Amino acid sequence: MEHNLKEFFDKALKEVSLDCAVFGFHEGELKVLLLRWKGTDGWSLPGGHILLDESANDAANRILTQRTGLSDVYLQQFYTFGNVNRYVYHPEKELLEKLETTFGKGFFDGIIFRRVVSIGYYALVEFAQVQPTPDWFTDECRWWSLADVPHLLFDHNEMIERALKALRRHARNHPIGYNLLPEKFTMPELQRLYETILDRSFDRRNFQKLLMSYDILERLDEKRIGAANKSPYLYRFVKEKYDKAVEEGISFSM
Amino acid sequence: MEHNLKEFFDKALKEVSLDCAVFGFHEGELKVLLLRWKGTDGWSLPGGHILLDESANDAANRILTQRTGLSDVYLQQFYTFGNVNRYVYHPEKELLEKLETTFGKGFFDGIIFRRVVSIGYYALVEFAQVQPTPDWFTDECRWWSLADVPHLLFDHNEMIERALKALRRHARNHPIGYNLLPEKFTMPELQRLYETILDRSFDRRNFQKLLMSYDILERLDEKRIGAANKSPYLYRFVKEKYDKAVEEGISFSM
DNA sequence: TTTTCTTTGTGTAAAATTTACGCATTGAAT
DNA sequence: ATTCAATGCGTAAATTTTACACAAAGAAAA
Secondary structure, eight states: OHHHHHHHHHTEEEEEEEEEEEEEEETTEEEEEEEEETTSOOEEOOEEEEETTSOHHHHHHHHHHHHHSOSSOEEEEEEEEOOTTTTTOOSOHHHHHHHHHHHOTTSSTTTTSSOOEEEEEEEEOOGGGOOOOOOTTEEEEEEEEGGGOOOOSTTHHHHHHHHHHHHHHHHHHSOOOTTTSOSSEEHHHHHHHHHHHHTSOOOHHHHHHHHHHTTOEEEEEEEOOOSSSOOOEEEEEOHHHHHHHHHHOOOOOO | OHHHHHHHHHTEEEEEEEEEEEEEEETTEEEEEEEEETTSOOEEOOEEEEETTSOHHHHHHHHHHHHHSOSSOEEEEEEEEOOTTTTTOOSOHHHHHHHHHHHOTTSSTTTTSSOOEEEEEEEEOOGGGOOOOOOTTEEEEEEEEGGGOOOOSTTHHHHHHHHHHHHHHHHHHSOOOTTTSOSSEEHHHHHHHHHHHHTSOOOHHHHHHHHHHTTOEEEEEEEOOOSSSOOOEEEEEOHHHHHHHHHHOOOOOO
């Protein structure tokens, strides 16, 4: 296994990596995809290195496809982390020992635990479509509710914080939802998404009025049945209009 | 001179660099600081490499201090450029030949013209305070009006575009001016700055009302004299309140 | 010295946007 | 059939944004 890694690194940039906060929406909560490093209980964001003949954005797409099974994921670069000790620092000595047990002593020296600048991306994905898949360094990949995210390796907690801020800023200036919701959804579901991301509540009547005023949604003749209340209509985004609104920006003024 | 460069590179990251769009405001126009490469008429943004024991932000500050003579420059990271050919590509073959004449054939191979990811920063500075200073590769450093910026080396035109977009976004969500104007300024001068950055005009009465509503400006008892018209009052930012407003954000709603 | 010209200082009304809020209806569960 | 919780729809009030005009100051010109 050491062989493959070396071979990969020969074709990749060593001083730059990228990490990605993958956000999904499930049961009214924002979730983020995390990886548990082999033989340890240390968690991190998915990430990886950029190949020599590959742009940073392509690398992010490649890595995201590997971790989720999805192609053409919605990706947004949000910040580049360039502190000196961001990658070298790891608070749990115990954890490093476990990693050394798994990978062999000194294995990471000069590969992982060196000075690396990391480009931060966030991704928005449809929760149900994701097939969480661990990578070479990890043996578990799964969703975490944002509120439950543990203390992560490296500077990845800070990364999530910044990614969230960037996502919130984005949601205030662009329509959001196409990448996070299934094709058909109800207005209350969309509202819940907005409330979760922006961390506040909205009047449902005003919310509906505002969202419909953007002219990006189409109400279908179907309703969601099953709950003990009036069945809500289903909606879907009109892709062309949605894309246009993403492009031009809208100000979510609630 | 080759010696110094090699010595420097031994202490620096080679696959990452940073470039900086330095903006100043003078005679009602936005200016950007550019460097002319030795022996050529090719211009680029100021930039440089990150030392091994230095964070990206510290490196940006160091480089900016070297180019402007200012310390503690207002700096904002806005995007990281990770395309494969962004640094290798240079449209003017002629230019490369001139560089080779100046620096020696093959001098740049493996130093400059290689795969490098560059972190983009923009800086806001007080025009009159800047002492434009060329670096090791260049023999001229001067201000350019944004409208006159020529075709630049590498992907630096795109960098300026993106920096401007980021600056505009910033100006719509935060107060601006403290870093671009002298300590004391008139309301029309501040308005001109906003109009230049946001590329539109404002009603001067509404502008004054809005800016004063932010409670970040103090009107002084002095006036600017000399022009053939009613002397306008001088204002200055109240630093603590300005900083608070930058921190919390305001929406410039005109 | 007077007049002219340009630019500044100030306030109010209209328009548009945002917020607040009530009642009838639906559909599952009791 | 009744109850209960959530949805669909519309209007009035509050706030924010926009539009707009006239008097005053100061240098320059007459």
